[in-house]
Amino acid sequence: ERRNGMAVRIEIQQEENYDQEYIHADLEYLLEELGLLERDLYFVNGPLDLTGLGDAIDVLENYFPNLRYEPFKPVYPSELQTTNLFKLAEKRDIFLHHPYDSFKPVVEFIQDAANDPHTLAIKQTLYRVSANSPIISALKTAAERGKQVTVLVELKARFDEENNVQWAKILEEAGCHVIYGKTHLKTHSKIAMVVKQKNGRVHRYVHLGTGNYNDKTARFYTDMGIITTNEGIAEDATDFFNYLSGYSNQPDYHYLHVSPFAIRDNYIEDIEDEIQAHRANGNGHIIAKMNSLTSKDVIRKLYEASQAGVKVDLIIRGICCLVPGIPGVSENINVISVVGRFLEHSRIYWFHNNSEEKLFLSSADMMTRNMIRRVEIEFPILDEHIHEEIMEILKVYLEDNTKARYKLPDCTYQYVQNDLAPVDSQQIFMQKALNEGEQARTSAPRSKMTWFERLQNRLNKK
Missing domain, CATH: 3.30.870.10 (Endonuclease Chain A)
Structure with a gap:
């Protein structure tokens, strides 16, 4: 129904007794009208539209309460x-x-x-x-x-x-x-x-x-x-x-690093600095968390870092065009995807830098569109305590063996499985927040706010 925009593919729900010859003429018509090639046809063994699952949950959760998540209310700091x-x-x-x-x-x-x-x-x-x-x-x-x-x-x-x-x-x-x-x-x-x-x-x-x-x-x-x-x-x-x-x-x-271009260029420069630091000191390490990784320039530089011996840990929920574990190319790169109760959306970029650590948060993924077609911001974490807290968060993600899957050289994913105690990163963060909220309630000192500030604060929380 869009007035502008090109079609990119045709998806066809493939039924059990599906006869492709029966709709051959229809498919040819669609391909011609939409300006697509035969390679743009995708036959899907399953439903095409999954948006109805949201309504299905509302109905089914009453029948299967044991399959629902426990209620969680975000904690006011x-x-x-x-x-x-x-x-x-x-x-x-x-x-x-x-x-x-x-x-x-x-x-x-x-x-x-x-x-x-x-x-x-x-x-x-x-x-x-x-x-x-x-x-x-x-x-x-x-x-x-x-x-x-x-x-x-x-x-x-x-x-x-x-x-x-x-x-x-x-x-x-x-x-x-x-x-x-x-x-x-x-x-x-x-x-x-x-x-x-x-x-x-x-x-x-x-x-x-x-x-x-x-x-x-x-x-x-x-x-x-x-x-x-x-x-x-x-x-x-x-x-x-x-x-x-x-x-x-x-x-x-x-x-601040501001795209277009500046975030990508600074990120590549930071990878290069990590490569040089590793060659001099042998302790190179990069950790990056994002939604998707598609930028060819960044991927090439990460391959270069791996070949130089730098350890690279990537936490990428969605699309990852980098292939880890290829001998001589990316054997020092590890890619995991954490998919759980919450949608992982934060972007975090860390460089060991021979113990002179650099840590950034950003609105941008390392994707071509974010790097050259958007105005994005990457900003440094300058506070030492916040720096330490974020590093602890990254450590928990990398230890997740419950909701994390790791990417193999053939581009398939498998659940992380080991003999360590179960680690569900999102569950740990929820429990930490609840514990801190409970501790604050039981040991809250007398408020330093004025009566008007306390009233305004209470109204805002409602």
């Missing part, structure tokens, strides 16, 4: 239960690991700023948001209260085009400055900045993440984000929004 988010961010970076950590602090980041008389401006990119987004509501409130609100709404977000057009109109009517990004480039970055003026000084607070500002998908997508007041990152965020708004050319950033 204990450190924010007794301290105002902005005050804490002024002291140190805040790390959030969704859906184990609640997404509410990210929503409150915008809500509180909208209601704070000290707020001068809010700037944010929006790629996908929920149908009744509290973030959209907060941005409208901020504009109506006289704050300068700049929002980039990506109109080319696949399947959300119509939804985003409506949000853009609503935000414009509320007085927001709505921009639509760079020509021919999708803006897939996840960044928000709040600017406040207190005691004669301007303070900038920045949220950077790997996932969308969508409070609904944040309950079942695994993502990571930080809230920081680091001056270098804040200056980069200002330059980034000026660039998107057309007020400046592509800037030179202090800490």
Whole structure:
């Protein structure tokens, strides 16, 4: 039903008594009309449309309660239960690991700023948001209260085009400055900045993440984000929004790597540095977690790293065009895919760098489209405690022998099987969050927030 767009294949449900000759003329007609070749025909032994399974679950879970997941409610971070988010961010970076950590602090980041008389401006990119987004509501409130609100709404977000057009109109009517990004480039970055003026000084607070500002998908997508007041990152965020708004050319950033091209080029440069460090010290190690890996340039460089002896661990949920375990080519590369209760969506890139470790989070996968046709952000983890926490998370993923599958040289996958105690990474993260939430409830100190902040915090949590 699309007015534009090319067909890429024809899928045909192959029944048990299927007779291909019977529909030969129909297939020839379809191929000709759609401009496809015979090689673009795919015969599927099973149903083509799996979207109905969502409705089936709603019906079947009452009959098979033992097959349902145990209910899990994201945990509101204990450190924010007794301290105002902005005050804490002024002291140190805040790390959030969704859906184990609640997404509410990210929503409150915008809500509180909208209601704070000290707020001068809010700037944010929006790629996908929920149908009744509290973030959209907060941005409208901020504009109506006289704050300068700049929002980039990506109109080319696949399947959300119509939804985003409506949000853009609503935000414009509320007085927001709505921009639509760079020509021919999708803006897939996840960044928000709040600017406040207190005691004669301007303070900038920045949220950077790997996932969308969508409070609904944040309950079942695994993502990571930080809230920081680091001056270098804040200056980069200002330059980034000026660039998107057309007020400046592509800037030179202090800490951020911004595609098109810069993320790929910096990643390849970091791999090269790891190769040189390994040749000098023999301890090269790269860990990367992403949704998909398709970039030929990155794959070639990872092969080169493997051939130099660098150990490479890849955690890739979906498409992986790299083939591990080929002697002389990729024998030092290990690829696993973790598929569990939550959709693995966070992107993490780590380099040992002869103990001078480099760790980045990013909105981008190492895919050609992310590298050259999108505006993406990769940002460093500068806080040592957050760095250690993310490394522990990566360690758990690599030890998963319950939901993890490893890729073989023939491009098939097999479950990880060993004699070690069972490790289900997502279950471990859920239990960790629940334990920390319970510990916070039983040993919570007297709140340092004012009565108004406590009331506002309680209302936001509802």
